[in-house]
Every structure is written in C-alpha cells, then in structure tokens.
Amino acid sequence: MAEYDTSRTSRRTVLLAAALTASCGAPTGRGATAAPPPGCVLTVEAGEGPYYLDLDKVRSDITEGRAGVAFRLDLxxxxxxxxxxxxxxxxxxxxxxxxxxxxxxxxxxxxxxxQVTDAAGRCTFTTIVPGWYAGLAPHIHFKVRPDSGKGVTSQFFFPEPILRQVYARHPYSRRPAPAHPNERDGRYRETGSTMTLAPTAESAGYRAAYTVGVA
Structure with a gap:
C-alpha cells in the first residue's frame, strides 16, 4: 500500500460533536440564544486522502464479503x-x-x-474493523454531504487495546501488526483523541456510535 498523501490533508477547522445526541439539546428559557451547547467541540478536519471515490453506492452493509472482525458504526x-x-x-x-x-x-x-440520514439525523454502516497500512493509525474515512451548507470530511480511529486484540485474530494475523498501531502516526498524536471511537463488544465483533456536528 502506497504512503498516504499528507499534502492533501486539510487543516481547516470544522465543528464536530464528540458527545451523544442527548447532550446536544437546544438552549431553553426566555432570551436563550442558539449558541452551540458544550457537547459540540472544535477539531481539525482531515483530508479525504487519495482513495476517495464518488460512487454514490447507497447501502448500509459495505463488506461485500470481505473477511474481518465485524463492526457496526451508528452515526x-x-x-x-x-x-x-x-x-x-x-x-x-x-x-x-x-x-x-x-x-x-x-x-x-x-x-x-x-447512506442518507433519516429525520433524526441517523444512519448505520455494517463493515469490518479496518486493517493497518503504511505508517498510519488504522482509520475509517467519512464525508458528510448535506443538501445545503458546508459538509465535513474526517476520519475515525480505534483504541489501541482493541486494535491489538483484533490484529491477533484471523485474517489480520496473516501479517505481523505494529506494536503501537496508533502512536506511530503523528497525525493521530495531534488530533486522534477527538475522533477515536469507543467500541463495545457485540456478538463476535464491535459496535460504536458517534455524533457528528456540522457547522
């Protein structure tokens, strides 16, 4: 796998939410303003990288039979x-x-x-935990394209303890995994904690939820 083209990484600041929907209620009371609540935090948008394809292939299950540890992402x-x-x-x-x-x-x-979000802003993807490559922290890219306004392009990371467990299993174990899949990546050390998922075990795989706030 070729090295990631870091020259294409955007450093623009966008609004992303690192809290669950419950913490994102609108202000209440007389004279309340529509300022973003504490659950919405500022972070750095990540570039889409060299492997983005504008396919518009609408589907929730994206595995296409690819082997790996099952992973469900609820956004x-x-x-x-x-x-x-x-x-x-x-x-x-x-x-x-x-x-x-x-x-x-x-x-x-x-x-x-x-996927296209429903009336509650939700969508779900069924996939696998991504493998590692080059010198980068394993990640899942995502791009939000609203019908109006500015979108978001960024990526999700995984906690290292979970990655080490996953990479000890087939088919990931076919090649030796880095001892520290995340910490070797300078970009992860700078901003990764904001975009690191908190997966929980589900059946033979994992599941994670994340709320993305678009400016």
Missing part, C-alpha cells in the same frame, strides 16, 4: 451551529482499508458505501 448528524438539531437527508460516505490494508480502487467497491 448521528447534527447542526452544531443551530443548537445541535438533527441533520436529515444528508449523504454520508464511508470508506476504509480491508484486513490486509488494501482499499478498493478502479471497478472494485468493497468497504465503500453511502
């Missing part, structure tokens, strides 16, 4: 600049590497997909 989109109100009818693209660290390119479409 909730909110307008962070409008009291964290749900963002409905927004397209969300997700893409990432397989267990061997390879991305689908050309005519292949594995581990890529698009």
């Amino acid at each position: 909730t989109l909110v307008r962070a600049s409008d009291g964290c109100r749900p963002l409905a009818d927004a397209a969300v693209d997700v893409w990432h590497a397989d267990a061997a660290g390879d991305y689908s390119t050309a005519k292949a479409t594995f581990l890529r997909g698009t």
Whole structure:
C-alpha cells in the first residue's frame, strides 16, 4: 500500500460533536440564544486522502464479503451551529482499508458505501474493523454531504487495546501488526483523541456510535 498523501490533508477547522445526541439539546428559557451547547467541540478536519471515490453506492452493509472482525458504526448528524438539531437527508460516505490494508480502487467497491440520514439525523454502516497500512493509525474515512451548507470530511480511529486484540485474530494475523498501531502516526498524536471511537463488544465483533456536528 502506497504512503498516504499528507499534502492533501486539510487543516481547516470544522465543528464536530464528540458527545451523544442527548447532550446536544437546544438552549431553553426566555432570551436563550442558539449558541452551540458544550457537547459540540472544535477539531481539525482531515483530508479525504487519495482513495476517495464518488460512487454514490447507497447501502448500509459495505463488506461485500470481505473477511474481518465485524463492526457496526451508528452515526448521528447534527447542526452544531443551530443548537445541535438533527441533520436529515444528508449523504454520508464511508470508506476504509480491508484486513490486509488494501482499499478498493478502479471497478472494485468493497468497504465503500453511502447512506442518507433519516429525520433524526441517523444512519448505520455494517463493515469490518479496518486493517493497518503504511505508517498510519488504522482509520475509517467519512464525508458528510448535506443538501445545503458546508459538509465535513474526517476520519475515525480505534483504541489501541482493541486494535491489538483484533490484529491477533484471523485474517489480520496473516501479517505481523505494529506494536503501537496508533502512536506511530503523528497525525493521530495531534488530533486522534477527538475522533477515536469507543467500541463495545457485540456478538463476535464491535459496535460504536458517534455524533457528528456540522457547522
């Protein structure tokens, strides 16, 4: 796998929420203003990288039979600049590497997909835990494309203890994994904690939820 093109990484600041929807209520009481609540935090947007494909392949299950540890990602989109109100009818693209660290390119479409958020701003992807490659922390890319306003492009990371457990299992164990999959990546050390998921065990895999606040 080729090195990630860091020259394409954007350093623009966007609003992302690192809290659950419950913490994103609108202000209440007389004279209340629509300022973003404490649950909405500022972070740095990540570039889409060299492997983004604008496919508009609408589907929730993006595995296409790719082997790996099952992972379910539940996303909730909110307008962070409008009291964290749900963002409905927004397209969300997700893409990432397989267990061997390879991305689908050309005519292949594995581990890529698009969902449109419902009235509550929610969508779900069924996939696998991504493999590692190059000198980067394992990650899942996502792009939010609302019908109006500015979107968000960023990536999710995983806690190292979970990665070490996953990479000891088949098919990831076919190659020796880095002792510290995340900490070797300077970009992760700078901003990764904000975008690190908190997966919980589910059946033979994991599940995680995240609320993304769009400016």
